[in-house]
Amino acid sequence: MGQPLNIGIVGCGAIVGQYLATIARLPQLRLVAVADLDLDRARQAVKDHPDVAVTDVAQLMADPRIELVLNLTVPAVHAEIALLAVAAGKHVYGEKPLAATSADAQRVLEAAAAAGVRVGCAPDTVLGTGTQTARMAIDDGLIGAPIAATATMVTPGHERWHPNPDFYYAPGGGPLLDMGPYYISSLITMLGPVTSVIGAGSRTRAKRRIGSGPREGEEVPVTVDTHISGVLVHASGVLSTLVMSFDAVATRAANIEVHGEKGSLVVPDPNHFDGEVQLSRLGGPGWTPLPVSAGYQGAGRGVGLADFAATPPGREPRAGGQLAFHVLDVMESLLASAGSGRAVTVESTCERPRPVPLTDAATA
Numbered sequence: 001m002g003q004p005l006n007i008g009i010v011g012c013g014a015i016v017g018q019y020l021a022t023i024a025r026l027p028q029l030r031l032v033a034v035a036d037l038d039l040d041r042a043r044q045a046v047k048d049h050p051d052v053a054v055t056d057v058a059q060l061m062a063d064p065r066i067e068l069v070l071n072l073t074v075p076a077v078h079a080e081i082a083l084l085a086v087a088a089g090k091h092v093y094g095e096k097p098l099a100a101t102s103a104d105a106q107r108v109l110e111a112a113a114a115a116g117v118r119v120g121c122a123p124d125t126v127l128g129t130g131t132q133t134a135r136m137a138i139d140d141g142l143i144g145a146p147i148a149a150t151a152t153m154v155t156p157g158h159e160r161w162h163p164n165p166d167f168y169y170a171p172g173g174g175p176l177l178d179m180g181p182y183y184i185s186s187l188i189t190m191l192g193p194v195t196s197v198i199g200a201g202s203r204t205r206a207k208r209r210i211g212s213g214p215r216e217g218e219e220v221p222v223t224v225d226t227h228i229s230g231v232l233v234h235a236s237g238v239l240s241t242l243v244m245s246f247d248a249v250a251t252r253a254a255n256i257e258v259h260g261e262k263g264s265l266v267v268p269d270p271n272h273f274d275g276e277v278q279l280s281r282l283g284g285p286g287w288t289p290l291p292v293s294a295g296y297q298g299a300g301r302g303v304g305l306a307d308f309a310a311t312p313p314g315r316e317p318r319a320g321g322q323l324a325f326h327v328l329d330v331m332e333s334l335l336a337s338a339g340s341g342r343a344v345t346v347e348s349t350c351e352r353p354r355p356v357p358l359t360d361a362a363t364a
């Protein structure tokens with residue numbers, strides 16, 4: 001293995017701890033500095049990491065040791081921070097969505113291409129054994145020709161547990177832009193890119209009450225649809241049905257099911273790395289678990305960075321900007337369709353990311 005990838009993190013909120021844990025245990029990655037608008041938050045995040053510098057954003061961007069900026073800010077500033085990183089000649093890997101709008105995301109990809117740096121984006125959960133084992137089952141023909149899929153994410157809302165849930169109810173948020181990246185990235189990993197969509201949306205209430213933390217009881221405005229249904233038409237002809245909701249209470253539907261001519265698959269939660277894939281074959285004994293056969297084992301949020309570091313120059317990382325852009329375009333097209341009541345052609349496309357052979361995350 002070569003030198004570890006030197007990383008600077010911008011944004012030290014709720015999710016940073018999971019990345020810190022992954023970076024600390026993957027020898028391919030080294031954390032150099034962290035920054036946040038709120039320096040106390042940055043200090044607090046790395047209080048047990050004395051070697052990590054705490055800086056402001058400008059200092060972090062100017063630090064010559066840093067090769068990649070890990071962008072863990074809120075969606076509304078994803079593009080702004082990514083563009084600063086690119087302008088500083090650094091690679092950038094961000095939390096999802098790639099940007100709040102596809103126009104902003106396009107600017108990031110174009111600037112990165114011009115600067116000769118690369119863009120990666122969460123979710124990397126789909127590189128884990130859950131989605132990857134399901135993908136291998138499909139590629140190996142276990143369900144025959146794929147026909148359709150369903151993807152269901154239902155929760156009454158993140159304001160019950162997140163201390164600063166404002167961004168979930170602002171443009172760039174909502175159940176589709178927040179949770180859709182997991183489900184749509186998994187569907188594209190298994191079934192390929194999407195060519196058109198039909199969507200519909202609704203919202204139940206204009207405000208949400210914060211349920212925990214110092215702002216408990218405060219209300220945040222809702223300016224996006226909080227229940228989205230849609231159909232994705234894949235280039236292959238497969239039809240995926242999507243339900244993403246911050247309004248509904250609970251569901252017993254599988255997170256994802258994929259149906260083929262000869263069988264059906266249950267695919268585990270794409271917001272997690274692992275989980276059991278189940279297969280029911282036409283004329284077979286019913287639902288049977290499949291052995292884990294592909295994907296990063298022992299992965300956590302940030303394994304996409306190790307995959308990024310291992311991707312040779314000139315090649316798209318698996319959790320790459322092209323896939324993230326296509327996913328964002330699919331989601332925006334769904335919202336446009338919901339607004340117009342008409343099917344919308346998805347203008348972008350992407351390569352299906354390369355499959356991940358069964359690999360220990362520490363040796364990605």
Ligand SMILES: NC(=O)c1ccc[n+]([C@@H]2O[C@H](COP(=O)([O-])OP(=O)(O)OC[C@H]3O[C@@H](n4cnc5c(N)ncnc54)[C@H](O)[C@@H]3O)[C@@H](O)[C@H]2O)c1
Binds near residue numbers: 016072077095
């Ligand atoms: N919270 C989760 O469970 C979770 C899970 C998966 C992904 N994510 C994604 O991670 C990202 C961050 O989510 P979070 O829950 O950690 O949010 P958060 O609001 O808790 O933290 C965001 C942090 O970014 C900082 N920040 C905002 N603008 C900044 C700027 N211009 N410069 C520097 N710092 C800035 C804020 O001060 C804050 O500390 C989002 O894209 C979210 O979708 C969150």
